[in-house]
Amino acid sequence: MRSEDIAKLAGVSRSTVSRVINNYPNVPETTRAKVLRVIEQHQYEPNSFARALAGKRTDTIGLFAISMTEQENASRIYQNSYFAPIVDMVVDTANARGFYVLIHTVYSRGEFQKVKQAFQQKRIDGGILVGTQKDIELVREMVDQEAPLVLVDYDISEIMAERLNKNHLAVINSMDYEGTAEALEYLIGLGHRDIGIIKGSMNTYSGRERYLAYENTLQKHGLPLRNDFVLEGEFLKESAYREAKRLAQQEELPTALFCSNDDMAIAAMEAFAEHGIAVPDQLSIIGFDDAQLASRITPKLTSVRLPVDEMAKAAVLKVIELCDTDEATFSTTSFPTRLVVRDTCKPPAR
Amino acid sequence: MRSEDIAKLAGVSRSTVSRVINNYPNVPETTRAKVLRVIEQHQYEPNSFARALAGKRTDTIGLFAISMTEQENASRIYQNSYFAPIVDMVVDTANARGFYVLIHTVYSRGEFQKVKQAFQQKRIDGGILVGTQKDIELVREMVDQEAPLVLVDYDISEIMAERLNKNHLAVINSMDYEGTAEALEYLIGLGHRDIGIIKGSMNTYSGRERYLAYENTLQKHGLPLRNDFVLEGEFLKESAYREAKRLAQQEELPTALFCSNDDMAIAAMEAFAEHGIAVPDQLSIIGFDDAQLASRITPKLTSVRLPVDEMAKAAVLKVIELCDTDEATFSTTSFPTRLVVRDTCKPPAR
DNA sequence: CTGAAAGCGCTTACAG
DNA sequence: CTGAAAGCGCTTACAG
Numbered sequence: 001m002r003s004e005d006i007a008k009l010a011g012v013s014r015s016t017v018s019r020v021i022n023n024y025p026n027v028p029e030t031t032r033a034k035v036l037r038v039i040e041q042h043q044y045e046p047n048s049f050a051r052a053l054a055g056k057r058t059d060t061i062g063l064f065a066i067s068m069t070e071q072e073n074a075s076r077i078y079q080n081s082y083f084a085p086i087v088d089m090v091v092d093t094a095n096a097r098g099f100y101v102l103i104h105t106v107y108s109r110g111e112f113q114k115v116k117q118a119f120q121q122k123r124i125d126g127g128i129l130v131g132t133q134k135d136i137e138l139v140r141e142m143v144d145q146e147a148p149l150v151l152v153d154y155d156i157s158e159i160m161a162e163r164l165n166k167n168h169l170a171v172i173n174s175m176d177y178e179g180t181a182e183a184l185e186y187l188i189g190l191g192h193r194d195i196g197i198i199k200g201s202m203n204t205y206s207g208r209e210r211y212l213a214y215e216n217t218l219q220k221h222g223l224p225l226r227n228d229f230v231l232e233g234e235f236l237k238e239s240a241y242r243e244a245k246r247l248a249q250q251e252e253l254p255t256a257l258f259c260s261n262d263d264m265a266i267a268a269m270e271a272f273a274e275h276g277i278a279v280p281d282q283l284s285i286i287g288f289d290d291a292q293l294a295s296r297i298t299p300k301l302t303s304v305r306l307p308v309d310e311m312a313k314a315a316v317l318k319v320i321e322l323c324d325t326d327e328a329t330f331s332t333t334s335f336p337t338r339l340v341v342r343d344t345c346k347p348p349a350r
Numbered sequence: 351m352r353s354e355d356i357a358k359l360a361g362v363s364r365s366t367v368s369r370v371i372n373n374y375p376n377v378p379e380t381t382r383a384k385v386l387r388v389i390e391q392h393q394y395e396p397n398s399f400a401r402a403l404a405g406k407r408t409d410t411i412g413l414f415a416i417s418m419t420e421q422e423n424a425s426r427i428y429q430n431s432y433f434a435p436i437v438d439m440v441v442d443t444a445n446a447r448g449f450y451v452l453i454h455t456v457y458s459r460g461e462f463q464k465v466k467q468a469f470q471q472k473r474i475d476g477g478i479l480v481g482t483q484k485d486i487e488l489v490r491e492m493v494d495q496e497a498p499l500v501l502v503d504y505d506i507s508e509i510m511a512e513r514l515n516k517n518h519l520a521v522i523n524s525m526d527y528e529g530t531a532e533a534l535e536y537l538i539g540l541g542h543r544d545i546g547i548i549k550g551s552m553n554t555y556s557g558r559e560r561y562l563a564y565e566n567t568l569q570k571h572g573l574p575l576r577n578d579f580v581l582e583g584e585f586l587k588e589s590a591y592r593e594a595k596r597l598a599q600q601e602e603l604p605t606a607l608f609c610s611n612d613d614m615a616i617a618a619m620e621a622f623a624e625h626g627i628a629v630p631d632q633l634s635i636i637g638f639d640d641a642q643l644a645s646r647i648t649p650k651l652t653s654v655r656l657p658v659d660e661m662a663k664a665a666v667l668k669v670i671e672l673c674d675t676d677e678a679t680f681s682t683t684s685f686p687t688r689l690v691v692r693d694t695c696k697p698p699a700r
Numbered sequence: 701c702t703g704a705a706a707g708c709g710c711t712t713a714c715a716g
Numbered sequence: 717c718t719g720a721a722a723g724c725g726c727t728t729a730c731a732g
Contacts, residue, residue: 017710053397104450123410293643371726400708404708405726
């Protein structure tokens with residue numbers, strides 16, 4: 001069934017059918033009703049491709065999960081407790097507003113092409129990029145395409161300050177620095193002086209910010225910054241587990257450990273448990289994200305709550321907004337975090 | 351940049367450009383190379399809509415997560431530990447084969463229209479449906495559209511036996527009956543005679559099968575089937591928690607509880623913990639799915655492993671296969687389960 | 701081996 | 717208010 005068929009059945013032209021479908025004002029109620037009834041009767045659905053080709057929107061947004069740090073075999077992006085809720089919220093929010101969402105994961109530079117293609121082939125009206133920003137030129141290329149684009153957890157300003165206002169672009173991130181600082185102030189307030197960190201991915205805005213806040217806060221309080229207390233975690237369970245094991249075998253341990261996300265905090269706790277290191281009695285642990293798991297493990301994990309849901313929702317609303325406006329705009333929104341105190345921190349033993 | 355432009359630059363016609371793009375044999379290597387170089391140079395990407403409109407595939411498959419039992423506000427489909435890995439695997443598998451995936455969640459009958467529309471509007475080449483099968487006519491309507499369709503965890507045979515072979519259809523499910531029977535035999539082997547169940551959603555193939563196996567296995571061993579030991583869980587954490595709380599207040603408790611999925615098992619354990627009922631000392635618990643969480647909580651949950659990853663992957667391969675073939679086919683694949691014994695079961699106290 | 705032309709199913713100035 | 721016609725960017729018989 002094509003618009004032509006509907007037109008015939010309703011005794012009008014395709015033009016009029018189109019006008020009705022697109023809800024144009026210049027068609028009398030009786031005509032509209034007549035057409036609408038035929039459409040209804042035959043459950044007619046205009047071909048989305050033909051519409052798009054003729055200049056209409058596709059009503060589809062892209063969601064691209066970039067995970068270029070992870071290994072080939074570690075390729076399960078949603079195992080990461082950060083992505084799952086984002087996908088969740090993005091899909092729900094977009095759907096609720098009548099948009100489909102096209103998902104693609106990117107584990108390598110080559111796959112990144114698919115992201116560009118999705119835009120170039122006009123499959124989507126706009127897109128959301130979330131994840132590691134390993135190859136910044138790739139992102140730059142994206143931005144150059146001038147399609148509506150929302151970047152989650154990206155530090156775009158330093159990269160392309162000059163052309164920001166020529167694009168339909170928005171950045172969404174969280175106040176990682178402040179959140180981390182709050183966590184560390186809390187530990188310091190408990191009396192900790194030897195505080196370690198499991199770093200996130202340095203290819204990531206949040207990873208860098210959290211580390212920076214760690215350094216600065218310790219420094220501010222005149223606390224030692226020991227290299228052997230700084231672990232490379234890359235935001236991954238596996239590396240955190242490995243690093244925690246290594247730490248466990250050191251002669252000296254910190255009395256508290258800030259973990260750049262909950263996945264790593266939980267993996268580290270497992271490692272420590274295996275080495276008979278009691279949390280929080282011998283070692284206080286604090287995570288970041290406040291993932292679902294955080295409150296379900298024992299002991300319950302103290303964590304900095306990241307409003308992923310709000311962020312994901314904001315990202316969708318933003319792309320849609322960008323799709324709706326013609327002028328180039330750039331905006332960046334930072335979402336506040338909040339320390340959720342649970343059972344993994346207490347004053348140091350001595 | 352359109353194919354016309356490429357044609358001009360390469361000094362050929364659009365036809366030839368098209369032939370090159372579609373990798374048709376009847377074009378000499380030199381011509382092909384020439385065209386390819388121009389395409390390369392200009393990073394030309396054919397408009398996917400125009401291609402689709404002209405009869406080519408869209409290279410997109412749909413993934414529709416149906417969750418019509420859940421409440422409006424419980425609408426977080428991915429919180430369900432069953433969906434997240436499916437989405438994960440479907441996207442990865444499809445992407446690896448050059449397909450995009452269009453995701454849509456369905457929480458109500460109205461939203462189900464979007465699923466049909468995705469097909470009718472020709473947005474996708476084929477689709478995967480997973481979730482509750484509340485309104486069987488909806489599914490029937492889908493099937494009638496004759497588009498490639500894979501149903502995960504559906505019991506299609508009883509519904510439309512007569513037209514199965516007229517469609518591009520496949521069903522993927524797991525051996526829920528056998529898995530449940532194995533779990534119950536294990537409990538019975540430990541000496542349990544008073545065994546309860548938290549049922550899953552009866553709108554679901556797996557929900558029904560698991561319950562059926564529960565009944566049959568108890569019966570087979572001459573064990574009592576007590577109504578007050580049968581809880582309605584709907585596969586949801588919330589209801590399981592509520593029901594477990596209710597059970598905890600009963601005078602008599604079962605000595606073992608089979609939970610139709612891990613989400614419910616874990617929620618129930620939380621409820622029992624709050625009532626001071628020790629697992630497994632006073633009550634043995636067994637789950638289903640072997641979700642990620644199962645091995646991370648304390649005590650570690652004994653569970654029937656469901657090969658979701660394999661199932662999801664199979665679903666994708668199947669749709670793609672269905673898209674590739676012209677003849678109508680119907681197939682159904684059942685994946686075996688496996689009992690993973692951990693720490694939540696022991697012989698009954700007395 | 702290759703080009704001109706028709707067609708896919710819409711939308712949108714344009715003219716009336 | 718409404719229809720005829722051009723156009724969106726491809727693909728594919730058709731003819732040569």
